[in-house]
Amino acid sequence: MKIDPIHQFNIEPLFTLGHIGNHTIAFTNSSLFMFIAVLLIALLMLASGRDLVPGRLQSVAELSYEFIASTIRGNAGAEGMKFFPLIFSLFMFICVSNLVGVVPYTFTIATHLIVTAALALLVFFTVLIYGLYKNGLKFFKIFVPSGVPIYILPLVMFIEILSFFLRPVSHSVRLFANMLAGHIALKVFAGFVAMLGFSLGALGWVGGVLPLALTVALYALELLVAFLQAYVFAILTCIYLNDAIHPGH
Amino acid sequence: MAESHGEAKGQKAGAHTEAEGGHHGGAFPPFDSSNYASQLVSLAIAFVALYLIVSRIALPRVGGTIDARQNKIEGDLAEAQKLKDESDAALKAYETELANARSNAQAIGNETREKLNAASEAERKALEEKLAAKLADAEKQIATTRTNAMSNVRGIAADAAGAIVQQLAGVTPDANAVNSAVDASLKG
Numbered sequence: 001m002k003i004d005p006i007h008q009f010n011i012e013p014l015f016t017l018g019h020i021g022n023h024t025i026a027f028t029n030s031s032l033f034m035f036i037a038v039l040l041i042a043l044l045m046l047a048s049g050r051d052l053v054p055g056r057l058q059s060v061a062e063l064s065y066e067f068i069a070s071t072i073r074g075n076a077g078a079e080g081m082k083f084f085p086l087i088f089s090l091f092m093f094i095c096v097s098n099l100v101g102v103v104p105y106t107f108t109i110a111t112h113l114i115v116t117a118a119l120a121l122l123v124f125f126t127v128l129i130y131g132l133y134k135n136g137l138k139f140f141k142i143f144v145p146s147g148v149p150i151y152i153l154p155l156v157m158f159i160e161i162l163s164f165f166l167r168p169v170s171h172s173v174r175l176f177a178n179m180l181a182g183h184i185a186l187k188v189f190a191g192f193v194a195m196l197g198f199s200l201g202a203l204g205w206v207g208g209v210l211p212l213a214l215t216v217a218l219y220a221l222e223l224l225v226a227f228l229q230a231y232v233f234a235i236l237t238c239i240y241l242n243d244a245i246h247p248g249h
Numbered sequence: 250m251a252e253s254h255g256e257a258k259g260q261k262a263g264a265h266t267e268a269e270g271g272h273h274g275g276a277f278p279p280f281d282s283s284n285y286a287s288q289l290v291s292l293a294i295a296f297v298a299l300y301l302i303v304s305r306i307a308l309p310r311v312g313g314t315i316d317a318r319q320n321k322i323e324g325d326l327a328e329a330q331k332l333k334d335e336s337d338a339a340l341k342a343y344e345t346e347l348a349n350a351r352s353n354a355q356a357i358g359n360e361t362r363e364k365l366n367a368a369s370e371a372e373r374k375a376l377e378e379k380l381a382a383k384l385a386d387a388e389k390q391i392a393t394t395r396t397n398a399m400s401n402v403r404g405i406a407a408d409a410a411g412a413i414v415q416q417l418a419g420v421t422p423d424a425n426a427v428n429s430a431v432d433a434s435l436k437g
Contacts, residue, residue: 009278013287030284031291038299045307049313052321060313085304095300109292112278114285118292166346180279194374 005184033107037097063189075238090178091234098226110179120172131244143246182222406431
């Protein structure tokens with residue numbers, strides 16, 4: 001029995017949608033889980049009641065609404081509420097797809113850098129375009145921190161500009177790497193259990209208790225990471241948008 | 250630049266995949282650029298759909314529910330405050346009314362007591378006068394009776410003294426002497 005922790009990240013085309021240039025556009029397992037995430041979010045937000053005293057599902061919907069709203073207000077101010085639908089969509093999309101992804105035999109869309117990069121670039125260009133549109137050239141003040149002596153200002157500006165353009169990289173790689181590493185670790189430890197059991201017989205099943213316990217612990221950690229990475233993605237989006245809204249440091 | 254690079258890599262990976270008969274042995278799937286386009290297209294469709302659902306329907310709906318609840322709570326609290334103010338005012342009115350009634354009752358009581366006192370005082374005075382008059386009459390009567398009785402006693406005493414003297418001495422005493430002796434002994 002061979003452990004193949006990478007197999008879970010394979011993209012399997014389910015059917016072909018068409019062609020753009022040389023590229024074949026297929027509806028893949030990744031696409032399927034993207035639409036499952038969208039469907040679940042829509043179900044949560046639309047199928048829950050509108051009662052004065054909320055039930056369980058309605059509480060979850062309202063809790064997520066108020067959680068994101070307060071995160072935006074805290075990190076980007078009241079003006080940041082313009083981006084409420086965007087940040088809410090990002091958070092819910094990542095959170096729900098990550099949570100679906102920790103269920104065995106499912107696919108985690110955030111384990112593909114192209115997806116997280118696309119989302120991070122969406123945020124990056126939103127910040128850039130909205131910042132320039134709203135503040136004009138004053139937007140570039142974010143590269144010039146106030147109170148820095150003039151002789152090290154060029155160096156500081158260089159670092160600020162570099163970090164600004166590296167934002168989408170760190171933004172996307174953080175989510176991608178966390179999800180990828182977590183799923184590989186889970187698969188490896190879960191694979192140990194089966195491998196020990198099948199190769200060493202009864203002794204192996206007893207010995208498999210340790211990796212099994214580790215798998216359970218890792219699974220709990222992965223549940224936390226699934227939510228936490230979505231939250232981190234959302235809060236960083238708020239912080240970046242705050243630069244676009246209030247460019248003076 | 251990055252596009253053409255990715256394309257080249259994708260074609261290579263695709264060829265590799267075909268050669269391996271569908272088994273992804275070589276390329277690490279997350280870096281296999283042959284499926285980037287598919288993922289980006291479905292991500293775009295899914296995310297735009299999600300954004301539209303969230304911004305057009307979901308958030309206004311949930312936000313509306315939360316606002317409605319907030320308004321309801323605030324309205325209820327205001328209503329409760331209003332009712333509390335009203336009941337406070339009613340309590341105050343009741344208390345002033347009670348105090349008024351109490352002082353009124355006290356005034357009426359005092360008045361009645363004074364009236365009754367005066368009436369009973371007058372009655373008592375009238376009664377006392379009547380009694381005093383009766384007493385005076387009675388005393389006068391007693392005095393008269395006593396005077397009469399005393400004069401009778403004096404007569405009897407004088408007669409008795411005359412008779413005693415006659416019996417003892419055998420002489421009839423002078424009536425004047427007997428009278429003055431009786432008087433003297435009555436006084437003494």
